Amino acid sequence: MNKQLLNYFGYGTNRTLDMMAAIIGRKEIEGIYGKLLGFELCIQKIDDIPDKILQTAPFPSSPRKIISECFNNDFELYIIRPREKAITYGIIWKITQQEYELVRDWELLEFGMQEDVKAVAIDAKGKIINVITHGSLSSKMPMDRVVEGNDYEDYLVPKKDILEVAEKSRKEYLERISE
Amino acid sequence: MNKNEFLKHREEVVVTGIERITRESIKPRISEVGGTIIILQRNAKDDRRLDSEDIGALEAEAAEQTFLHAREFFDKIFEGMDDKERETIDVMIIAGDTTLITPDGIKSYHKRAVETASQVIAGLKESMAKFSLREQQLLNTAASPDGGVIEVSELRDLLMLEKSPEFVKFLIDKYGTGVKFWDAYESDAERETRLQMGAEGPDEIADRVNYALSLHAQIAEEYHQANPGRRLIVWAVSHYDSISPFIKKYIVGMEMSSYLPVDQGAGITISIDKTGKATTTIQDQELILNEQ
Numbered sequence: 001m002n003k004q005l006l007n008y009f010g011y012g013t014n015r016t017l018d019m020m021a022a023i024i025g026r027k028e029i030e031g032i033y034g035k036l037l038g039f040e041l042c043i044q045k046i047d048d049i050p051d052k053i054l055q056t057a058p059f060p061s062s063p064r065k066i067i068s069e070c071f072n073n074d075f076e077l078y079i080i081r082p083r084e085k086a087i088t089y090g091i092i093w094k095i096t097q098q099e100y101e102l103v104r105d106w107e108l109l110e111f112g113m114q115e116d117v118k119a120v121a122i123d124a125k126g127k128i129i130n131v132i133t134h135g136s137l138s139s140k141m142p143m144d145r146v147v148e149g150n151d152y153e154d155y156l157v158p159k160k161d162i163l164e165v166a167e168k169s170r171k172e173y174l175e176r177i178s179e
Numbered sequence: 180m181n182k183n184e185f186l187k188h189r190e191e192v193v194v195t196g197i198e199r200i201t202r203e204s205i206k207p208r209i210s211e212v213g214g215t216i217i218i219l220q221r222n223a224k225d226d227r228r229l230d231s232e233d234i235g236a237l238e239a240e241a242a243e244q245t246f247l248h249a250r251e252f253f254d255k256i257f258e259g260m261d262d263k264e265r266e267t268i269d270v271m272i273i274a275g276d277t278t279l280i281t282p283d284g285i286k287s288y289h290k291r292a293v294e295t296a297s298q299v300i301a302g303l304k305e306s307m308a309k310f311s312l313r314e315q316q317l318l319n320t321a322a323s324p325d326g327g328v329i330e331v332s333e334l335r336d337l338l339m340l341e342k343s344p345e346f347v348k349f350l351i352d353k354y355g356t357g358v359k360f361w362d363a364y365e366s367d368a369e370r371e372t373r374l375q376m377g378a379e380g381p382d383e384i385a386d387r388v389n390y391a392l393s394l395h396a397q398i399a400e401e402y403h404q405a406n407p408g409r410r411l412i413v414w415a416v417s418h419y420d421s422i423s424p425f426i427k428k429y430i431v432g433m434e435m436s437s438y439l440p441v442d443q444g445a446g447i448t449i450s451i452d453k454t455g456k457a458t459t460t461i462q463d464q465e466l467i468l469n470e471q
Contacts, residue, residue, distance in 0.1 A: 005324060037401060038333075038394035082333065084185065084393040118276050118330045120322075120398050126405020128271060128398065130323040130330065137332055139390075 006100055009036050009121050009133040011090035012078025013162065014103070016154045022166035023106045024099040031091040034121040039135065040086035042143035043076050043156065054112045058176070063113035070165050076156040079114060079143065080135035089150035092121055092129055100132065105173045106166060107134050185393030186457065186468050189432030197431050197461050200422070200441040202248060204461045206448045207255035210410045212267060213453035215399035217392060218414040220446035221422050222291040223298070225279065235279035235287025237294045245295055245444055249302030249414075256412075257310040265310055267410050269402075270303060271318040272296050273395070274416040275334030282340070282347055283356035292336075292416040295444070296328040299414055333391040336418040337364075343378035365420075366436040381424040381435055388417065388425035396451055403453070422446065430459065430466065 010031070013019045021027045051064040067075055080088050095103070107114050114134040121131045155162065200221075210216050223241035226234055237245070257265055274296035279287040303317060320326045339346055349372055354360045363369060367380050374380075379387075395413045402411055423441050427433040430447070449459045449468065457468040 007324065035401070037397050038390070082390055084390055085397055116332070118332045120273075120329060120331065120394070122398070122401050122405065126402060128318050128322045128329075128402065130319075137338075 005094040005096060007121075007129050007131045008093045008095045008100055008103065009034060009090055009119070009131040010093050011036065011041060011080060011088050011133070012152075013155055013157075014078075015090040018159070018163060019154075019166065020093060020095075022163045023170060024095060024102045025170055026099065030094040033124045034090060034092040034129065034131070035123075036080065036088040036090060036119060036121045036131065036133065038082060038084065038086060039080040039088045039117075039119065040083040041088040041147040041152070042079050042081055042141070043145050043147060044079055044142070045144045046073050046075050048142040048144060049077070050112050052112060054110075057111045061111065063108045063111045066108060066111065067113075071157060071161070076144070078147070078156065079141070080117070080133070081141045081143070082137060082139045089152075092123065092131060102170055102173060104134065106169055109134055185389055185396055186429040188428055189430070193433070194431040194461075194464060194466060196464065198439070200426060200439065200445050200447065200461065202442060202445045204445065204447045204459075205248075205252065206460060207252050207259075208448055208450050209256055209259050209264075210412075210450060211452060212408055212410055213403050215396070215403075215411045215413060215451045217395050217399075217449040217451065218412070218446055219388075219392070219422060219425075219449070220295070220299075220414065220416045221419050221441045221443055222295040222416055224443045225289065225291040225294075227281075227285065229285075233289075234285060235289035235291065237289075237291060237298070241443065242294070242298050245298035246302045248444065249299040250306050251302075253303050253306035254309065257306060257312070262311075265312060266316075267408060268312070268412065269316050269318050269406075269409055270412045270414065271322065271329060271398075272300050272303070272414045272416075273329045273331055273334065275336060275418065275421070276330040276332065277336040277418065280340045281356075282351055282360055290330075292334065292418060293328045293330060296414070296416040299416070300328065331391070333387060333394060334415060334417040334421065337379070337384070337420050339364075339373075339378040339380075343376055346373055346376040346378035349376070365438070381420075382428070384421050385424040385428035385435070388421050389429050391415070391417075392425075392449070396455070396457075399451065400455075419443075430461070430468065 049064040051062045053060050053062045117133050117135050121129045208216050223245045224238050226236050226238050274292040354363045399411050419441050423439045427439050447459050451457045459466050
């Protein structure tokens with residue numbers, strides 16, 4: 001079973017079990033503490049989110065527009081970008097490829113809000129782990145502020161609100177791909 | 180060492196006499212305990228025949244040569260150590276996860292850097308078996324779900340082919356898809372247009388590879404802190420268009436618009452001692468790469 005699972009590095013709100021359960025629809029997920037090396041954790045405000053409509057998007061809308069329709073203008077999100085010597089703290093979750101597709105949908109990768117990142121993390125025992133996650137590969141990505149250390153706030157949006165939107169979004173995605 | 184850069188841009192240092200990077204610059208070196216050896220290698224030759232059934236896959240001969248070269252490299256390292264010292268070596272094999280895309284429309288699912296690195300793993304495994312190293316000393320065994328190559332984004336080939344189709348089209352319209360296209364790209368002849376269109380150029384790629392090596396040094400540092408008494412080899416496979424500008428800018432201080440060939444399967448070896456001092460030897464010239 002484990003051979004078929006990916007090492008997904010969840011950071012920001014995705015390091016919490018409740019958020020992951022809402023995104024992938026499974027509550028029992030194996031996870032261990034990990035550090036993602038060479039990436040800094042940033043917070044974007046609504047104006048930092050891309051407003052371009054990609055030709056490859058599942059439907060014609062920009063990430064900023066989609067976010068604006070679901071949340072208010074105070075919305076903020078966690079994202080990573082490359083920076084030498086930086087560390088982002090999170091959880092290395094064991095999930096399937098299909099579950100990672102749900103994460104990709106939630107993070108609007110097909111709409112260009114973020115991109116796939118393959119990287120190296122290190123766990124609490126000093127073991128090296130090849131992880132997949134999402135973020136920006138540009139060190140110039142627009143952002144509001146950088147978050148240092150492990151003791152950061154899990155939820156930037158009221159927990160109840162974001163979990164509800166994630167549950168709804170997962171159901172819509174599953175309906176969309178079954179059509 | 181500058182805290183924000185692994186290596187500094189060598190504007191004031193020009194190393195002469197280095198005109199080509201060959202396999203000879205991948206030198207078997209034994210690090211001290213707490214030290215790290217980083218190999219930066221170009222992918223082996225892949226099949227570009229338009230009528231091929233497996234376009235983008237490594238050519239059989241190139242795959243075999245890569246395997247033999249890696250086996251010989253590790254044989255030489257392990258031969259130079261006694262049994263106790265061999266127990267202190269760990270190796271991780273990394274590669275950029277680029278699939279093949281070319282300006283003339285070739286697309287393939289094959290990842291030539293990853294496939295090159297797979298041959299390196301095969302060569303390493305034979306050498307490990309010969310010298311009775313433990314399977315766990317290949318860190319990939321535990322690092323990835325299938326124990327294979329550790330795939331990373333920062334060692335990707337030209338990002339413009341995937342991310343900047345507008346700029347690629349501009350170059351094709353002006354230069355075609357052959358040698359002139361690559362000359363224009365490599366000499367950054369259309370820099371202004373490139374910047375307007377937000378495409379990555381040779382200068383930015385050099386910075387990206389420098390970031391990748393900084394990251395490998397950071398991984399090594401974290402690894403040594405958590406696992407004292409070890410020696411680490413990081414073997415990283417990338418591509419010509421990433422390695423050549425990096426060596427020009429950060430190793431030998433050449434003009435970025437000049438041509439520095441890197442043979443297929445060739446590369447360089449960087450030694451980092453436990454204080455962080457980085458050195459390399461290319462064509463018998465030993466170069467100190469950072470200041471302490």
